[in-house]
Amino acid sequence: MEKLLYEKKNVWDCIESEEEKEVFETARRYKNFMDRAKIERSGVKEIIRLAREHGFKELDQTEELKPGAKVYCLNHNKNILLAVIGTDTLESGVNVIGSHLDSPRLDVKQNPLYESDGISLLKTHYYGLLKKYQWVAMPLALYGVIVTASGEKIEVSIGDKEDEPVFYISDILPHLGKEQNKKILEEAVTGEDMNLIVGSIPSKVKDMRFKRKVLEILNEKYGIIEEDFLSAELEAVPAGKARDVGFDKSMVAAYGQDDKVCAFTSLEAILNTQDNKKTAIAFFVDKEEIGNVGASGMKSRFFENVLSELILKEKGEYQDIVLGRLLANSNVLSADVAAAIDPTYPEIVERRNAAELGKGISIVKYTGENGKEGANDADAEYIGYVRKIFKENGIVWQTAELGKCDSGGGGTIAYVMAGHNMNVIDVGVPVLSMHAPYELASKADIYMAVKAYKSFYKY
Ligand code: MN
Numbered sequence: 001m002e003k004l005l006y007e008k009k010n011v012w013d014c015i016e017s018e019e020e021k022e023v024f025e026t027a028r029r030y031k032n033f034m035d036r037a038k039i040e041r042s043g044v045k046e047i048i049r050l051a052r053e054h055g056f057k058e059l060d061q062t063e064e065l066k067p068g069a070k071v072y073c074l075n076h077n078k079n080i081l082l083a084v085i086g087t088d089t090l091e092s093g094v095n096v097i098g099s100h101l102d103s104p105r106l107d108v109k110q111n112p113l114y115e116s117d118g119i120s121l122l123k124t125h126y127y128g129l130l131k132k133y134q135w136v137a138m139p140l141a142l143y144g145v146i147v148t149a150s151g152e153k154i155e156v157s158i159g160d161k162e163d164e165p166v167f168y169i170s171d172i173l174p175h176l177g178k179e180q181n182k183k184i185l186e187e188a189v190t191g192e193d194m195n196l197i198v199g200s201i202p203s204k205v206k207d208m209r210f211k212r213k214v215l216e217i218l219n220e221k222y223g224i225i226e227e228d229f230l231s232a233e234l235e236a237v238p239a240g241k242a243r244d245v246g247f248d249k250s251m252v253a254a255y256g257q258d259d260k261v262c263a264f265t266s267l268e269a270i271l272n273t274q275d276n277k278k279t280a281i282a283f284f285v286d287k288e289e290i291g292n293v294g295a296s297g298m299k300s301r302f303f304e305n306v307l308s309e310l311i312l313k314e315k316g317e318y319q320d321i322v323l324g325r326l327l328a329n330s331n332v333l334s335a336d337v338a339a340a341i342d343p344t345y346p347e348i349v350e351r352r353n354a355a356e357l358g359k360g361i362s363i364v365k366y367t368g369e370n371g372k373e374g375a376n377d378a379d380a381e382y383i384g385y386v387r388k389i390f391k392e393n394g395i396v397w398q399t400a401e402l403g404k405c406d407s408g409g410g411g412t413i414a415y416v417m418a419g420h421n422m423n424v425i426d427v428g429v430p431v432l433s434m435h436a437p438y439e440l441a442s443k444a445d446i447y448m449a450v451k452a453y454k455s456f457y458k459y
């Protein structure tokens, strides 16, 4: 008889020394990815670079789709779909793993530059749910694009190379912080306090000297004028690389592990997928952190459009009903991070149903808040299906939910995917300090995610 009582396993107890080497090797590749993929635009670029290395070709440039064909399709430079065509027809369903490339950060406003008290600053507007007080008094890098009125696109990436400057948001010194200390945490640092310091040398020209000096430098470096900020998309993110954590180097601290840890692990899985029966799809979306909106977000028509293109290329013709059947027969892992039990703040979770670091990939049946509102709430049949796959492939996994019943909540792309009538469940890596400038994950769980996603594509 199988073991009567349910007991979680620790991944480290389940692996031999050879496999342990692979855990650390996977983490090394992961840190590399994280250093190159700080924002969704750079994430997409890195995905394309690695996909091309593994033989993927642009879907537009592929006439006919045969089993084994590897294609990718890019959307608005922030959202991308990778597919490995299987031997079964598309109509019989596809296996999808969806993750998101956007993470909480500070976006530069459209008319951002001003000077005050001998300092030049950029106004920012925070993106996603974040604790503002965590983002001050630390080095920040700037990534994104500036599009000029003539249509030229200038790429900006500054603050992560050794010789590059960083940017900085000031905070009140503790000596004079009596009033600030009395405020509730949420109001101690406000959105309009998140002003990025970008310079302090005055221009030789006498009007608006500090602001002007910054513009002189930007004009020399990028050829832009102040008005060009109006059509820019610049994102301030923590500067610095992903790092090993602990005497045993068992964990990784990095910016944006929600959700690039699942983007990376599902990417590794699809890059190594071949001889698959069902077509394997890895979908990397944008705008999850602000509600799956926008043309590059999960609610966009793009996902269906690409599936329609695939059907057209497979069959030589397209019918709506085929897409409908494809969706109804498809299985999805919404690959997103779960909240792990924090030993310092265990009270926010209900232990029996919370993920623990190092105990494998988490399956989250439902997210949502106020009684599962907004949750996907996967059905038992589908959880059973995923369990079976994980069991057959030696995947160490655990069940999780997003906090205690009344603690709050959140959502993922799962409910949007499920709205297409596909089987969907959240399966991802547990993290500590989610949405903080540096989040923490276990290398064992990261490795287990790669293994789990690979096994999912085999069925
Ligand atoms: Mn997420």
Ligand code: MN
Pocket: 258, 289, 435
């Ligand atoms: Mn998030």
